Amino acid sequence: MARRVTTSARSAPPPGAAFTWRPWLSLVSYVRPYRGHLALGLALLLVNIGMDVLKPWPLKWIFDGVLLDRPVQIPIAGPWLAHRTDMAVLGFACAMIFTTAIVAGLCEYGAHVLFATAGHRAVTAVRRDLFAHMQRLSLDFHKASKSGELLTRLVKDVTEVRNALTDTALETVGEVLLLVGMLVLLWTIDPGLAVYSGLIFPPLVYCVWHYATGIQQATRRQRDKESKTASIFSESLAAISVVQMFSREQQTTARFDRESQKSVQADLVATRLKGRMNRWVEVIVAAGTCLVLFHGTRGVLNGSLTPGDLIVFSTYLRAMYKPVRRIAANILQASRATVGAARVVDILDTQPLIVDRPGARRAPRFAGRVTFDGVAFGYGQGSDVLHDLTFDVPAGAVAAIIGQSGAGKSTLASMIPRLYDPRRGRICIDGHDIRDYTVDSLREQVSIVAQEAVLFGMSIRDNIAYGSADASDERIERAARDAGAHEFIARMPRGYDTVVGERGATLSGGERQRLAVARAFCREAPLLILDEPTTGLDADAEAHLLASMRRLMVGKTCFVIAHKLSTIASADLILRVADGTISHIGTHRDLVAHDAGYRHLLALEASTGATA
Numbered sequence: 001m002a003r004r005v006t007t008s009a010r011s012a013p014p015p016g017a018a019f020t021w022r023p024w025l026s027l028v029s030y031v032r033p034y035r036g037h038l039a040l041g042l043a044l045l046l047v048n049i050g051m052d053v054l055k056p057w058p059l060k061w062i063f064d065g066v067l068l069d070r071p072v073q074i075p076i077a078g079p080w081l082a083h084r085t086d087m088a089v090l091g092f093a094c095a096m097i098f099t100t101a102i103v104a105g106l107c108e109y110g111a112h113v114l115f116a117t118a119g120h121r122a123v124t125a126v127r128r129d130l131f132a133h134m135q136r137l138s139l140d141f142h143k144a145s146k147s148g149e150l151l152t153r154l155v156k157d158v159t160e161v162r163n164a165l166t167d168t169a170l171e172t173v174g175e176v177l178l179l180v181g182m183l184v185l186l187w188t189i190d191p192g193l194a195v196y197s198g199l200i201f202p203p204l205v206y207c208v209w210h211y212a213t214g215i216q217q218a219t220r221r222q223r224d225k226e227s228k229t230a231s232i233f234s235e236s237l238a239a240i241s242v243v244q245m246f247s248r249e250q251q252t253t254a255r256f257d258r259e260s261q262k263s264v265q266a267d268l269v270a271t272r273l274k275g276r277m278n279r280w281v282e283v284i285v286a287a288g289t290c291l292v293l294f295h296g297t298r299g300v301l302n303g304s305l306t307p308g309d310l311i312v313f314s315t316y317l318r319a320m321y322k323p324v325r326r327i328a329a330n331i332l333q334a335s336r337a338t339v340g341a342a343r344v345v346d347i348l349d350t351q352p353l354i355v356d357r358p359g360a361r362r363a364p365r366f367a368g369r370v371t372f373d374g375v376a377f378g379y380g381q382g383s384d385v386l387h388d389l390t391f392d393v394p395a396g397a398v399a400a401i402i403g404q405s406g407a408g409k410s411t412l413a414s415m416i417p418r419l420y421d422p423r424r425g426r427i428c429i430d431g432h433d434i435r436d437y438t439v440d441s442l443r444e445q446v447s448i449v450a451q452e453a454v455l456f457g458m459s460i461r462d463n464i465a466y467g468s469a470d471a472s473d474e475r476i477e478r479a480a481r482d483a484g485a486h487e488f489i490a491r492m493p494r495g496y497d498t499v500v501g502e503r504g505a506t507l508s509g510g511e512r513q514r515l516a517v518a519r520a521f522c523r524e525a526p527l528l529i530l531d532e533p534t535t536g537l538d539a540d541a542e543a544h545l546l547a548s549m550r551r552l553m554v555g556k557t558c559f560v561i562a563h564k565l566s567t568i569a570s571a572d573l574i575l576r577v578a579d580g581t582i583s584h585i586g587t588h589r590d591l592v593a594h595d596a597g598y599r600h601l602l603a604l605e606a607s608t609g610a611t612a
């Protein structure tokens with residue numbers, strides 16, 4: 001069963017857990033195609049680490065073999081140093097230092113490029129899927145979510161995941177391998193000292209775990225506040241004319257600022273915790289260094305170690321504690337990224353409610369008879385807003401849906417293209433349940449002209465062809481002429497190539513609506529839903545639009561949601577919706593004769609002078 005729509009993160013790590021694999025496991029499939037990159041990157045990383053591990057040995061050869069003239073083993077020198085002169089050993093040691101640095105640098109570069117390529121590509125795929133998935137999620141989900149919040153997930157959280165995959169993961173794997181390599185070598189030099197240097201690990205692990213938990217919680221708080229800030233931003237800019245009309249700029253900025261401050265506070269908590277953790281890491285590392293130097297120097301004094309051994313040892317120790325610090329920092333980074341990954345997976349795990357049934361087939365071209373058979377519907381977990389709707393609209397008929405605001409007219413109409421599915425009952429087109437057809441093939445055959453035309457920031461041509469992928473230029477222009485839009489488009493400097501502002505902001509309300517009608521003409525769908533498209537237009541624009549809508553309705557089954565009864569008197573069928581049920585159904589003449597409520601509405605309209 002599809003999960004209840006919620007914007008909270010279901011797969012978020014539970015409080016108290018510093019790091020959880022669950023969200024990452026869900027993202028593994030995105031990394032799988034880049035196995036080759038990762039394997040090669042890992043191989044180069046191993047060579048790089050091998051070089052790092054070798055680095056201090058030439059120092060020992062110089063110190064013990066050249067300066068103190070003691071016998072030293074140079075295992076890889078072979079025959080070149082058969083006659084070891086001091087200069088030969090010195091030259092060889094310098095050559096080794098140089099070679100290891102070059103090989104290490106090249107391998108590190110290669111590994112970095114390979115890991116970054118894999119990480120970026122994988123995360124681009126995550127972002128694409130996340131966006132595609134968001135678009136498939138039901139309207140319920142989108143109505144419950146804020147666009148700014150979703151944007152934060154798409155941009156910020158995905159970026160955190162990418163950083164974790166490209167930098168943190170690579171670095172941590174490298175550092176852990178380096179650490180293990182160094183511990184093994186320390187063991188070969190002096191097992192006792194190796195144990196002393198390993199004593200710091202239990203307190204270090206405890207310290208990192210302790211702080212990572214708090215940091216993760218602060219990060220989640222910070223991210224939530226940041227999402228809130230983003231949603232205030234997008235909401236206010238989307239409604240900028242209302243903000244300015246009501247002079248709400250200062251209050252909106254103050255609201256924005258309050259949420260930003262909360263985000264900053266949460267971020268500062270995380271930063272303070274990180275600072276505290278670093279302090280403790282330094283203290284523990286310093287204690288470990290003292291312990292090892294103390295025992296190492298005693299070893300040199302009593303002859304169980306050479307000074308060169310102690311140099312190699314202390315170089316390793318310094319080099320070893322560096323990865324320890326970095327691993328600690330990376331664990332913090334990983335636990336922050338886990339918050340991002342959980343927020344991404346949370347969306348990916350949300351199931352779209354409207355999906356193709358198993359065995360759904362492509363719909364044939366509809367004749368257009370629409371039947372509601374005992375349909376009941378309610379939003380989310382709420383109670384039913386439509387109850388037991390039963391009616392039949394013949395193919396090619398015009399059905400007007402009337403009723404008071406909030407009666408359920410738009411909800412009823414939006415169920416025909418399956419924007420919502422009935423809780424009970426079924427909707428049939430030409431006698432077949434619409435859920436037996438694939439969602440795409442059903443929606444292809446339904447056009448909607450809504451109260452507010454939704455246009456995109458692209459050319460007028462593309463806006464008209466939106467929803468008719470294969471439309472030719474001729475078809476687009478014919479649609480525009482039929483919709484009465486060609487004249488004003490032709491007057492524009494770039495005609496059909498004019499790019500309209502975001503959401504059609506550069507056009508008047510009437511022009512926007514005529515483009516919406518043109519879009520419906522272009523689609524050539526047999527079913528048409530007109531949801532009060534003349535709302536808010538002046539009389540002239542309304543008259544133009546009504547004329548083009550009449551042309552559009554010819555030969556189609558139409559559902560017209562109307563606020564003016566005078567505009568629908570000629571409808572073949574009038575459905576009067578009251579409190580989520582069809583209270584009366586019939587022609588204008590039937591309703592005048594039998595429906596007192598309809599007569600009352602007509603009288604009301606006449607008295608307020610609202611005539612078409």
Ligand code: ADP
Nearest residue numbers: 143379385403404405406407408409410411412
């Ligand atoms: P009408 O089109 O007749 O004005 P609607 O179909 O828009 O009415 O709404 C019918 C009822 O459903 C109203 O009570 C409204 O508040 C409720 N409603 C509409 N959309 C939603 C939604 N997304 N979530 C919850 N309730 C909703």
